[in-house]
Each structure stands twice: as structure tokens, then as C-alpha cells.
Amino acid sequence: MSQSAIENQPAGAAAAPHSAPVSPPLNSALVWLMAVTCGLVVANIYYNQPLLAAIGRTFHKTDSGASLAATATQIGYTLGMLLVVPLGDMLERKRLMLLMLLGAAGAMAAAAYAPTFGLLAAASVGIGILSSVPQLLVPMAAHLAPEAERGRVVGRVMSGLLIGILLSRTVSGYVGVHLGWRAMFEIGAGLMVLLVALLAWQLPTDRPTFTGTYASLMKSLGTLVREQPALRRAALVGAFLFGAFSVFWTTLAFYLEGPHFRYGSDVAGFFGLVGAVGALAAPLAGKTADTKGPDYTIGLGILLALGAYAVLGFGGAWVGGLVLGVIVLDVGVQSAHISNQSLIFSLVPEARSRLNTVYMTGYFTGGSLGSVLGGLAWTHAGWPGVCLLGAGLAGAAWLISRFYGRK
Template sequence: MSEVLTPTPTASRVAALPRLDAALVWLMALTCGLVVANIYYNQPLLAAIGRTFRVSDSHASLIATATQVGYTLGMLLVVPLGDKLERKRLMLWMLLGAAGCLAAAALAPTFGLLAAASVLIGICSAVPQLLLPMAAHLAPEADRGRIVGRVMSGLLIGILLSRTVSGYVGAHLGWRMVFEGAAGLMIALAALLAWRLPTDQPAFQGTYASLMQSLFTLTRELAPLRRSALVGASIFAAFSVFWTTLAFYLESPAYHYGSDVAGFFGLVGAVGALAAPLAGKTADTRGPRYAITLGIIMALGAYMVLGLSGGYLVGLVAGVILLDVGVQAAHISNQTLVFSLRPEARSRLNTVYMTGYFTGGSIGSVVGGLAWMHYGWPGVCTIGGVFVALALVLHRSYGR
């Protein structure tokens, strides 16, 4: 069994790794933000996409689900290779693949082809889940939470501002232009990483089959990993319930806003990214479990605000800020905990955790779309609150 799990990296390998200076941390954060944006560009555009292909709101929401399913597949099948293959080269190939798939989405003549391209976009956009274990590996132990939080802040800003950019561009230039621009960004980013990102030689010497088998071994042996994956899945399901349905709510008779306003809420939600370094620091000083509890409680409060006063713009804004801060605080602290479990297997630990995380996100997108179609905004807030409550129960009781 010990052969399935990666041996501890040698001292020579550790010594060969570059120092994690501030410029490198910011490059990693920028990369995470630009790449993960590929997954969320479609959310403010769902209503426009539905009109283009003459499908219902719930049908159009499947594009968001398809992209998240692809991202989950990328984490499950590709990210573990970060412990076996040289990460820089793997990431460059994925970026070029993402560029091609984004171009295909921009040109898609049918809804089915757009959905297929969306799955592939998700698979190729799993690059941040290779960068985060690299940052955790290079970071000093005492500062790991803070540095992971800083890199994650780039990812979170990318998630949220992607909606702002795509909402504005989609409203003025059409939704296809969003994907065309993203394809160009991926090519430019690949050139930047080829120049600046350090190489990171792998430690795992086994086959791909044994690499994948070790995912099950790690999951079986590490109860904290199982708990973190389930909590992450629940909290991200709650996050996706809101963001998948927001464009529909804003275009409904309650507000009569377009995709540009839906995208503006990404700017509001970007406040949550400010919580990432703070959450990492809190995890370093108070412990990850304390920070996770705090984040979940904030997310639960967010859905109370959204349910009671989401019909007023000020209530909607307050709920978005609370939800994003809470979800991101819980997520960063969860990752800090996971990366501390087996340092020699961080890519695979991240795979297990993030596969659970985005599986929850995919479920949240589907359930959120159904809740909106059948029960409107009250149904969305109810199911979102249920997912957050489930995260709290799992965090406080599972695996203890």
C-alpha cells in the first residue's frame, strides 16, 4: 500500500525548487483568476444563450452545469497527473486546449455543440488545481495558509469578475464575443507561463493506474479528507444555486435588469475575495476548523438575508457579500487543512477535495435551476439554505 502512495520527495528535489517570491505568488494568482474565469463566463449569459437557441431557462442553465461537470472531470482525471508529470508542461498543454475549446464554443451552431464544448472547456480549465498544490509545496509551513489564500484570492476574483466582464461584453457585443476573447487570453497566458513559471519535477514513480488507485486509498485512510470534501461539496452547491439563478431573477419582473447588471454583481461578490488571505491567516493562527465554522455561519446568514430581503437591491447586495465571504472563507480553510494531511500527495489530495467540491457545484446548478423554474426566488433561497445547513452538520459531526 505504501507503494501506491507517493514516497516523500527527496531533499535534492526540494532544494532544486525555486523560492516562492512575491512575484511568483502574484503570477500564480493571476493565472488562477484568468483560467477559472472560463468556467463562469456563461452564467450571466444564460438567458441570452437560451434566446439564441430558443430553449427554456432551465434548459439554458445546463450550459453552466456542463462546464462544471467538465471541470470536475478535469480535476478527477488530469489533476492527479501533477504528482506524476512535470506540472508546467502539463499546464501549458491544458491552456492551449482551453483556447481551442473556447473558440469552438464561440462558433457553436447548435445548443448541443455548445454544451459539448462547455464540457471540454471545463476539463482544460483545471489548471488552478495544479497551481495551488505547487504553491502549497513551495510555501513555508508557517505561512502556507496565507500564501494559499493569496493565490486563491486571484482565483476568486477571476470567478466573480468573469461574470462582470461577460455580462457587460455579452450585453453590448453578444455572448459569442465573450468566448472569442477568452480564447485569446488563454494563448497569451500560455506564453507568459512558458517564460516565467518554474518547472516542478514529479515525485510519483508509479503508473497512471496506481496513481488513480491512490485516490481511493487516500480517501479511505483520511477521515479529515472525506469530511472536507463533503463540506466543500455542500457549501459550493449553495454558492452555485445562487449564481446560476441570479441572471434569471434579475431579468424577471422583480427587477427587469439585463446581463450587464447580472455581471455587475460579480464586482459586489469580489469583496469575498478579500476574505481569502484573511481566512488563510485565520486558519494558520486559530486552526482551519474554526475558520470553516465561521464561514459556514456567514453563508447561512446570507441566505436568510436573501430570502427575507432579496426583493430589494440593498438586500440582494448584502446577501451577495455575505455569501461570497462565507463560502470563500470556508473553502480556503478547507484547502489549508487538506494540504497539511500528506505533503507528498498534494495534487491527489486536492483532486479528491475539489472533485467533491465541484460535484456539489454541479448539483447546485441543476437543483437551483429546477427550484427557480418551479418555486421562483423563495425556492432558490430555501434550497441554498438547506445546502449550507448540511455543510454545518457535516462539519460539526462527520468523522469525529
């Protein structure tokens, strides 16, 4: 099946031959609204990471067992991207996102009042599925942006998402110390309700381009994977690199609260604030991808991630070494991520939600595995094992980026 077949098949797996215009046009205020929304929603996925030790104490779980709460949320996010995000090419995006945000508010409330770890894990899966809204907003921004500015616009929207990922840890760490871990989920539920009101007022409608059934929509994902080697390469690079990222952030709270440092969850959350420096690289990475091509910034980002683990491995016994390692790791991973997205959105414009589904499903599958492997590495090999694992995953991303799917 050719690319044109993906775009123009009759009902069954078809995209409409012409995209409907979206109104109002893209402007700076709308871009910032999208960025803030991405940040607040994606934060739901990461609130639990600085709180894992406290959650473990509540439910009498080991560090490795408590880390499954983070894994459950990321698994849910992966399922949301795989099963829900493709609907952005088929259904009106604004209505879909509002319904998802209402559901996310309910799932956050369920986590806040969960009486058992099993119910918390189940709620965490729901939080992940329903918080995949940013993966609908990013393709929408790419669709609205002029081609020559697509990388920069995606980078700006993604900067909001990345700051949300990182500052969520800072906020939840502070709330966990002063109000308890359950309060963080209550606050998150309230923020989702607030976003519903804001987006219902400001977000433009975005008419779909796909005219087939849900089954044909999902089938077309396989067609895209088969016919787009650049998409496969981006998804694999993203999976390994985000796995390396998750290895660090899943184990950091255990390391900081352990006998070497003996810090609380508020200090673990502080490192999210430090890591937010890396999010400032997102617009620059997008602009560089527009001018020098995405392959350049992808390779540079991977090398930075490798360098970060060298810093963390040799200097992680000191707070200054951890701070430097966090900044370099986040700059590297986010630069490669923005460039990967800029690349894939240029492949089949009428299928941007599905392209994003394939890429982000791979990305967060890697993140989920990174969380699991990170917990095991911490349990069996401590901080040196964590750093070796993270460096190994980043090294695999570099090999794939250089040699996989290239003629």
C-alpha cells in the same frame, strides 16, 4: 494501506521518497503570477452564467434548459480535477499546464462558433476539463510555501482565483450586452494564448514525486479517501457549501431579468463585482487558519453562508438586500474553502495534487448539483425556493463539519 505506503511504495503506486527541489524559490512576484493565472483560467468556467438568458434566446431554450450550459462546464471541470489534476504528482506540472491552456483556448473558440446548443454544451465540457489548471497551481504554491505561511500563501493565490470567478461574471455580462455572448468566448480564447506565453517564460519547473503508473496513481486516490477522515469531511463540507453558492449564481440572472427587476445581463454581471469583495477575505481567512486552526474559520464561513440566505430570502426583493447577501455569501463560502484547503494540504505533503483532486472533485460535484437543483428550484418555486434550497445545503455543510468523521 498506511500513509507511508502512499508516499513510498515502489512503482505501481509510489511517491519518490524525497521531493525534488523546486527552483526558483517562492517569492511575492511568483505568488502574484500564480494568482493572476488562476483568476484568468477559472474565469472560463463562469463566463456563461450571466449569459444564460441570451444563450437560451439564441438556441430557443427555456431558462432551465439554458442553465445546462453552466452545468456542462462544471461537470467538465469536475472531470478535469478527477482525471487530469492527479497527474500533477506524476508529470512535470509546467508542461502539463501549458498543454492544458492551449487546449482550453481551442475549446473556448469552439464554444464561440458553436452552431447548435449541443455543440456548445460539448465545448463547455471541454472548457471545464482543460481549465482545471488552477488546481495544479494551488498545490504547487502550497508545496513551495514555508509551513508556517502556507495558509496565507494559499489564500493569496486563491484570492486571484476567487476574483476571477466573480469578476468573470461582471466582464461577461458587459460583453454580452455590448458585443454578444459569442464575443466573450473569443476573448477568453485569446487570453489563454497570452497566458501560455507568460507561463512559459516565468513559471518554474516542478519535478514530480510520484514514480508509478497512471493506474496506480488513480488507485491511490481511493487509499487517501479511506485513510484520511479529515479529507472526506472537507470534501463533503465543500460540496454542500459550493452547492449552496452555485444555487444563487446559477439563478441570479433569471431573477434579475424577470418581471420583478427587468435588468439585463450587464446588471447580473455587476453582482460579480460586488461579490469580489468576498474574495478579499481569502488572505485573511488563510492567515486565521494558520493561527486559530482551520476548523474555526470553516465553522464561521458556514454560519455566514446561512446568514446570507436569510438576508437573500427576506431582503432579496430589493437590490440592497441582494448586494448585502452576495457579499456575506461570498465571504462565508470562500473563508471555509480556503480553510479546507489549508487543512488538506497538511495531511500528506507528497500527495498534494491528489488530495486537491479528492477535495475539489467533491467541491465541484456539489457545485454541479447545485446548478441543476437551483434551475429546478427557480422553475418550480421561484426566488423563495432558491433561498430555501441554498440555506438547506449550507445547513447540511454545518452538520457535516460538526459531526462527521470526528472521534
